[in-house]
Amino acid sequence: xxxxxxxxxxxxxxxxxxxxxxxxxxxxxxxxxxxxxxxxxxxxxxxxxxxxxxxxxxxxxxxxxxxxxxxxxxxxxxxxxxxxxxxxxxxxxxxxxxxxxxxxxxxxxxxxxxxxxxxxxxxxxxxxxxxxxxxxxxxxxxxxxxxxxxxxxxxxxxxxxxxxxxxxxxxxxxxxxxxxxxxxxxxxxxxxxxxxxxxxxxxxxxxxxxxxxxxxxxxxxxxxxxxxxxxxxxxxxxxxxxxxxxxxxxxxxxxxxxxxxxxxxxxxxxxxxxxxxxxxxxxxxxxxxxxxxxxxxxxxxxxxxxx
Amino acid sequence: xxxxxxxxxxxxxxxxxxxxxxxxxxxxxxxxxxxxxxxxxxxxxxxxxxxxxxxxxxxxxxxxxxxxxxxxxxxxxxxxxxxxxxxxxxxxxxxxxxxxxxxxxxxxxxxxxxxxxxxxxxxxxxxxxxxxxxxxxxxxxxxxxxxxxxxxxxxxxxxxxxxxxxxxxxxxxxxxxxxxxxxxxxxxxxxxxxxxxxxxxxxxxxxxxxxxxxxxxxxxxxxxxxxxxxxxxxxxxxxxxxxxxxxxxxxxxxxxxxxxxxxxxxxxxxxxxxxxxxxxxxxxxxxxxxxxxxxxxxxxxxxxxxxxxxxxxxxxxxxxxxxxxxxxxxxxxxxxxxxxxxxxxxxxxxxxxxxxxxxxxxxxxxxxxxxxxxxxxxxxxxxxxxxxxxxxxxxxxxxxxxxxxxxxxxxxxxxxxxxxxxxxxxxxxxx
Numbered sequence: 001x002x003x004x005x006x007x008x009x010x011x012x013x014x015x016x017x018x019x020x021x022x023x024x025x026x027x028x029x030x031x032x033x034x035x036x037x038x039x040x041x042x043x044x045x046x047x048x049x050x051x052x053x054x055x056x057x058x059x060x061x062x063x064x065x066x067x068x069x070x071x072x073x074x075x076x077x078x079x080x081x082x083x084x085x086x087x088x089x090x091x092x093x094x095x096x097x098x099x100x101x102x103x104x105x106x107x108x109x110x111x112x113x114x115x116x117x118x119x120x121x122x123x124x125x126x127x128x129x130x131x132x133x134x135x136x137x138x139x140x141x142x143x144x145x146x147x148x149x150x151x152x153x154x155x156x157x158x159x160x161x162x163x164x165x166x167x168x169x170x171x172x173x174x175x176x177x178x179x180x181x182x183x184x185x186x187x188x189x190x191x192x193x194x195x196x197x198x199x200x201x202x203x204x205x206x207x208x209x210x211x212x213x214x215x216x217x218x219x220x221x222x223x224x225x226x227x228x229x230x231x232x233x234x235x236x237x238x239x240x241x242x243x244x245x246x247x248x249x250x251x252x253x254x255x256x257x258x259x260x261x262x263x264x265x266x267x268x269x270x271x272x273x274x275x276x277x278x279x280x281x282x283x284x285x286x287x288x289x290x291x292x293x294x295x296x297x298x299x300x301x302x303x304x305x306x307x
Numbered sequence: 308x309x310x311x312x313x314x315x316x317x318x319x320x321x322x323x324x325x326x327x328x329x330x331x332x333x334x335x336x337x338x339x340x341x342x343x344x345x346x347x348x349x350x351x352x353x354x355x356x357x358x359x360x361x362x363x364x365x366x367x368x369x370x371x372x373x374x375x376x377x378x379x380x381x382x383x384x385x386x387x388x389x390x391x392x393x394x395x396x397x398x399x400x401x402x403x404x405x406x407x408x409x410x411x412x413x414x415x416x417x418x419x420x421x422x423x424x425x426x427x428x429x430x431x432x433x434x435x436x437x438x439x440x441x442x443x444x445x446x447x448x449x450x451x452x453x454x455x456x457x458x459x460x461x462x463x464x465x466x467x468x469x470x471x472x473x474x475x476x477x478x479x480x481x482x483x484x485x486x487x488x489x490x491x492x493x494x495x496x497x498x499x500x501x502x503x504x505x506x507x508x509x510x511x512x513x514x515x516x517x518x519x520x521x522x523x524x525x526x527x528x529x530x531x532x533x534x535x536x537x538x539x540x541x542x543x544x545x546x547x548x549x550x551x552x553x554x555x556x557x558x559x560x561x562x563x564x565x566x567x568x569x570x571x572x573x574x575x576x577x578x579x580x581x582x583x584x585x586x587x588x589x590x591x592x593x594x595x596x597x598x599x600x601x602x603x604x605x606x607x608x609x610x611x612x613x614x615x616x617x618x619x620x621x622x623x624x625x626x627x628x629x630x631x632x633x634x635x636x637x638x639x640x641x642x643x644x645x646x647x648x649x650x651x652x653x654x655x656x657x658x659x660x661x662x663x664x665x666x667x668x669x670x671x672x673x674x675x676x677x678x679x680x681x682x683x684x685x686x687x688x689x690x691x692x693x694x695x696x697x698x699x700x701x702x703x704x705x706x707x708x709x710x711x712x713x714x715x716x717x718x719x720x721x722x723x724x725x726x727x728x729x730x731x732x733x734x735x736x737x738x
Contacts, residue, residue, distance in 0.1 A: 035469075035540070096708060103715030106469055110668045111711045113661050114704035121700040233657060237547065244544040275566075279555035282548040286529075289545055293537035 002147040007270050013154045013223065015262025016161035019255045020216035021239035023165060024209025026254035029243055030185045031205045034105050037112035038092060039213060040236015041119040045088060046214025047221050048123060050081040054135050074137040078218050082211035089210025090203045123229040131228045134221035157219045164215055165255045172251060181205060245285060247298025257296060331398045332733040335405035337427040339398030344434040346393045358384045365441055369691035410732035417727055424730050429582055436578060447578065447646045449686040450585040451639050456666045456682040457592050457675060458635035464672040465596055466628050467608030468538060472530050472546035473636050473663050475553035476523045478655035480637025481644035482563055484519030485572050495571050512575045516641040523637025524630040531629035535622050550660065557652040568651025576645035584642060588635050593675045593724050595631065604628055669707055671717030675724035
């Protein structure tokens, strides 16, 4: 039982990374109907930007310019990096996706893949191939809850990611901008006729998605403090799987599917040899999709497929 | 005023150049290329020393020019003298006999004419790759890439799905083919002594490739059957999951070497075999997509419901397309394994997927031409830019993004590939 609970907590942490990245994927996917294959690399870039911001702030406070406690540095790092990465996301949308809005969707997918490669390579050129250690901002404290060990890092990661997901959900449900986004997901041909600035909405979608990916990147850096330029690839593709598994355009579905993917991976590794993890995880996903071909929360849609 | 005049002059000059070479048929160009590569074979080294190059430039001198800029003039001279001059001269000089021969052959025996062209093409490739081993590997890998790209185009281009399962198909073919040859014809540490005399191996090698293709086609059922109920993005995920599953399965099967991979494949993927397989693949796929099956694929892509109403059996069509495409991907995988003589599951991952998708969409959807052009150009480009090291991975993606922005369906999309038109005489009427 304790083993189960322990793994449950690990799975919650692992799933929150997937969930945060999958939300960004799912938003872009539902609103613009395209695969943003660069998203995993935006996650990676966000993590590196967070590293830069955190290092700069630690250096500043060590030099006595500003006196900040570590937790405040972490909060500021997350906020700053989210903003900076949002600009990166908007730039990518402007350069790589907007010119292709009426092109076949697969072409935009290829652009995304290529932008991802450019981000990885640019990172390699700028910082070299050595792995980078993320500065330790949170002193780990372990709580013992009847044999189950919980660190404050894990609690923070799960709480931060859940509250970000919830905030986004509220934003999309309650605000006018959110309504515009939902409308665009519903029918992007009619929406501009209603006076909704679709270019602004598209840019905002990318900004929000990239911001969440940056948050995931920093949280990942806190939990596993070693960064390398290719860490986004696997995360990106798995988040893609989670986003589709959740169903088209469902923030809730993407979050849930991210956690489900995390749970499957952790629990498969608990029961079976860990080399079988991918095999079993993807077999389960394949089965889910065979029986629910439109994802968990998705509906069959008859919109023109522009592949 | 002056610039517009200049532009006009340039256009006119290029126009005149084009007129000058307009009537050279494919046969003439092949003969010209043969002249160029023969010139390189017999005089290449001497000329290279004459223009201060240490050795024959491997891929048209790009690697020299990018690494050591002082070699650029020599390289330019070399390329002009060895490749361009003989090819253009021979092509132009042989224009009228080549035209007459092409007209004669394609008028009487089109099959003979095609065989003759293919033989010439093979001679060109053989002579060119004879100069060193690196070229040979590049040619083989490029030909295999043509097969892969073309088979991907059947699903992604002609049927309009976004399939990510090609690395998985390739892995199945590579492993099945390797097991076939290693178990039957070689004494290996993994599977013991050869079961059949190794001498007959090379003759049964095509069978190994076919076995690889068939295993891959059986594996494709895992993607084809779900495709009845779903399409588009969900099928993309299913096919992606298929790739991950195959890779993970191979990693966990100790009997095929697990993550360490498998080595010791006999060296039977020589240039004639790879060339023959590629030619057969291009021919068969080209005939397939121009047949009623191919048209049915297009109908399913454009509107599945309407296709169904027009009495097309959509399930059967999808099934055939997936199995057919997977078969050729498997054959390509088998060849690939025997070229490198080593496979490991890591080869067939996301990197391979990105590569083959890039080649296909760069070349063009729904087009045999496009796939050939895409595979050859991306492969050669990535080999030629090798001296740029890491910057290569900035330039190639940028190029692809630009192509996607300015030609969203790829360079040569929706073009029919008609070999008979390609080889006919280009002479203006009256000759």
